[in-house]
Amino acid sequence: MAQAQTPSAIAAPRSPYARRKTTRGNFELYSWVFMRASGVVLLVLVFGHLFVNLMVGEGVHAIDFAFVGGKWSSPFWQVWDLLMLWLAMFHGTNGVRTVVNDYAQRDSTRGVLKSLLYLASAIVVILGTLVIFTFNPCPPGAPAELLPSICFPN
Amino acid sequence: MWSWVAHRVTGVLIFFFLLVHILDTALVRVSPEAYNAVIGTYQTPIMGLGEAGLVAAIVFHAFNGVRVILVDFWAKGPKYQKAMLWIVVGLFVVTMAGFLPRHLMNVFGGGH
Ligand code: HEM
Numbered sequence: 001m002a003q004a005q006t007p008s009a010i011a012a013p014r015s016p017y018a019r020r021k022t023t024r025g026n027f028e029l030y031s032w033v034f035m036r037a038s039g040v041v042l043l044v045l046v047f048g049h050l051f052v053n054l055m056v057g058e059g060v061h062a063i064d065f066a067f068v069g070g071k072w073s074s075p076f077w078q079v080w081d082l083l084m085l086w087l088a089m090f091h092g093t094n095g096v097r098t099v100v101n102d103y104a105q106r107d108s109t110r111g112v113l114k115s116l117l118y119l120a121s122a123i124v125v126i127l128g129t130l131v132i133f134t135f136n137p138c139p140p141g142a143p144a145e146l147l148p149s150i151c152f153p154n
Numbered sequence: 155m156w157s158w159v160a161h162r163v164t165g166v167l168i169f170f171f172l173l174v175h176i177l178d179t180a181l182v183r184v185s186p187e188a189y190n191a192v193i194g195t196y197q198t199p200i201m202g203l204g205e206a207g208l209v210a211a212i213v214f215h216a217f218n219g220v221r222v223i224l225v226d227f228w229a230k231g232p233k234y235q236k237a238m239l240w241i242v243v244g245l246f247v248v249t250m251a252g253f254l255p256r257h258l259m260n261v262f263g264g265g266h
């Protein structure tokens with residue numbers, strides 16, 4: 001019997017498995033890993049945030065400028081909130097990107113939605129970061145009864 | 155299947171809350187008065203119910219997220235995915251049972 005002609009696109013039978021080189025980078029793989037890694041860390045950060053702000057003391061009723069001033073006078077809560085801000089925003093933006101990819105069928109709709117998404121996320125991440133680092137718990141001229149106690153050393 | 159839909163819906167919901175939440179927190183840079191005025195609206199009964207809904211959404215998303223991670227990385231995960239869904243539901247109920255009474259008392263119990 002004559003040797004069958006194998007079309008070049010199909011590997012010869014029983015040839016060893018060779019992984020095809022990806023041509024588009026590994027972005028989706030990294031994003032998949034990131035969703036899982038950031039999820040685990042967010043679990044701790046967000047639950048801690050909710051517990052301290054809603055469950056301790058008077059809960060929501062205790063929140064005002066002085067409350068935030070007291071928290072952000074400590075590097076511990078600054079770092080906590082910064083990490084939470086960045087991880088939650090990247091995790092959320094990446095998640096919504098997946099959702100847009102799944103449901104927006106027309107290329108142009110998808111492009112517009114994702115541009116809006118990235119723009120909104122970038123603005124919010126930059127704003128949130130600046131707020132944490134430029135925050136002044138004792139702004140000059142503000143009524144004293146609205147300020148945290150650290151503004152009045154003894 | 156429904157757990158995937160719920161994971162998706164809660165994820166998107168939390169994302170939009172977070173956008174607004176960072177903007178309202180940014181008011182601390184404007185003035186103590188501006189921040190307190192806006193935060194005051196979070197302390198009304200209606201918003202109190204909204205916060206309860208938000209917490210429910212994030213508690214489900216978080217526990218179910220851990221389940222998704224276990225299904226993906228733990229060798230026996232796929233086998234126990236159904237059982238783990240019931241564990242997620244159980245943990246959700248326990249967490250909310252711990253949270254809701256205290257939060258609702260803060261919201262409706264006078265406070266200020
Ligand atoms: C109803 C529930 C919530 C309340 C009452 C609340 C309250 C607050 C308050 C008072 C602050 C000021 C700083 C601080 O206390 O650490 C803050 C900041 C922050 N919260 Fe929440 N929060 C809630 C839910 C959430 C959730 C679910 C997330 C995450 C998805 C979140 C993410 C953040 C972030 C990232 C910041 C820092 C913002 C910035 O950098 O300007 N919060 N929140």
Ligand code: HEM
Pocket residue numbers: 035036038039040042043044046088089091092093094095096098099158161162164165166168169172212215216217219220222223
């Ligand atoms: C609290 C801890 C959290 C955990 C453990 C967690 C876990 C996860 C995991 C594992 C995924 C991937 C699901 C998959 O690939 O099928 C995911 C998706 C997602 N998460 Fe989270 N997450 C958390 C918090 C958040 C927060 C704070 C947000 C919003 C800012 C968020 C928004 C989303 C969105 C939009 C998706 C995409 C859903 C989809 O593609 O169907 N998550 N989460």
